[in-house]
Amino acid sequence: MQTVNIGKGRLLCVNTDKFKSELLTVTQASPFDRRDMGLCSLLCNVLKRGCREYLTTADINRRLDDLYDANITMGCSTNGDSFLSGVTVETLCRDFIHDGTDVLSGALDAVARLMTEPLVDEKGLFRAEYVEGEKQARLDRVRSANSNPKTRSSLICQDLMFEGERYGQRIFYHEDEIKNVKNSDIADYYKKSLSVSSPLYIYVGPRSQAEVGELINEKLSFFDGDGDSFCDTLIKPCCGEMKTGFDSMAVNQGKLTLGLRSDISIGNDDVYAALVFNDIFGGSPASKLFRNVREKLSLCYSCGSSYDFTKGVIFVRSGIANENYDRALNEILRQLEDIKKGKISEFEFESAKKALVSSYRQVTDSAYATESFFRTRILCGCTDGIEETARKIEQVTLSDVVEAAQRFGAEAVGFVRGELDGEEVDFDEE
Secondary structure, eight states, X not given: OOOXXXXXXXXXXXXXXXXXXXXXXXXXXXXXXXXXXXXXXXXXXXXXTOBSSSOSHHHHHHHHHHTTSOEEEEEEEEXXXXXXXXEEEEEEOGGGOTTOOOHHHHHHHHHHHHHHXXXXXXXXXXXXXXXXXXHHHHHHHHHHHHTOHHHHHHHHHHHHHSTTSGGGOOSOOSHHHHHTOOHHHHHHHHHHHTTSSOOEEEEEESSOHHHHHHHHHHHOTTOOOOSOOOOOOOOOOOXXXXXXXXXXXXXXXXXXXXXXXXXXXXXXXTHHHHHHHHIIIIISTTSHIIIIIIIISOOOSEEEEEEETTTTEEEEEEEEOGGGHHHHHHHHHHHHHHHHTXXXXXXXXXXXXXXXXXXXXXXXXXXXXXXXXXXXXXXXXXXXXXXXXXXXXXXXXXXXXXXXXXXXEEEEEEEEEEOOOSSOOOTTOO
16 A cells, blocks of 8 residues: 655545545544543534534535535544544545536535634634533433443453553543533644644545545645654553453443453554454354353353454453353453464364455445555554455464464453343343
């Protein structure tokens, strides 16, 4: 994958005529700062409420309808120890528009107006009703997350596992943090938001690199950050000690989250063996956790693992009856040890590799999946494309998987005990 310099940023063009739409994203990466990310989240939602050209959400939607139902989203997310802020624009490809209207150009013009001409007063403050409305919406989301046992279990595990690290921080954990945000705080963050780092542009569609570059220079030159947009993430091996944390909630099902840490992350060739390991362990219905812990031993209602290769960590999440906590945890750890000892069947090994190769080759079936694949890797400094990723997975050997598994160790367990009796009907059952 080859990026080119565009203004103060970089552009990757993924040329394809596979879709009837065009997709362009703008991403700025910064070291994770919980206050800045919280303000960024509120700011994105406030900016989407209106600007000088489009005073209300209804005005914005009418303009997007005129652009053949173009879609503009703004938001922020995390990638390893960094947080990402950005814009996504999706429009109908002009080849399918009878009058030749360049809707992508029109949508980018709308983005420029939303981001550079916000509704502010003479003091630079946003409309108070917009700010308060978004603060209330954020409060509702925080309350929902805090009352979700699955989320609570994960947060306990992450608090224990990443104490003192950016990765373990979260935005607006306490309601008072949201209530104390002032309009001036958001206004101050807005003033620096467009220059936090150099932007990464990714385009998926039929236009040439030169044409996309011209559009960016014409419509999006207000992104003027100079900082590097690579994600710098702390990667370290397991400390060898497992911490535990407990809580209880008025739900039926207990929720368990187990965190495994390793020094294998994206950009390291061992990551492909780690991907296969995770799939064998708990990443699919053919995995050891699903077939043994859930199906054979019936120790849980759900059990699976996910691998965040930007940080080198695996999380095992399981819904269990309270009385099965010890047995389920011990069995999960036993399945891990079996893999480390090489107790992997040919079926498990081949199924995992075939499933992963298939999933990566299906990335190109979606413009959003394609963009996400390249964005994650570019920001982490990885140059492997889709076919190269699939090829390297095919080359993984059984011994590679065992060696990768041996570098993962259990570091933390978070468990939320269910306080209710009765049938298992938890709203968040996986």
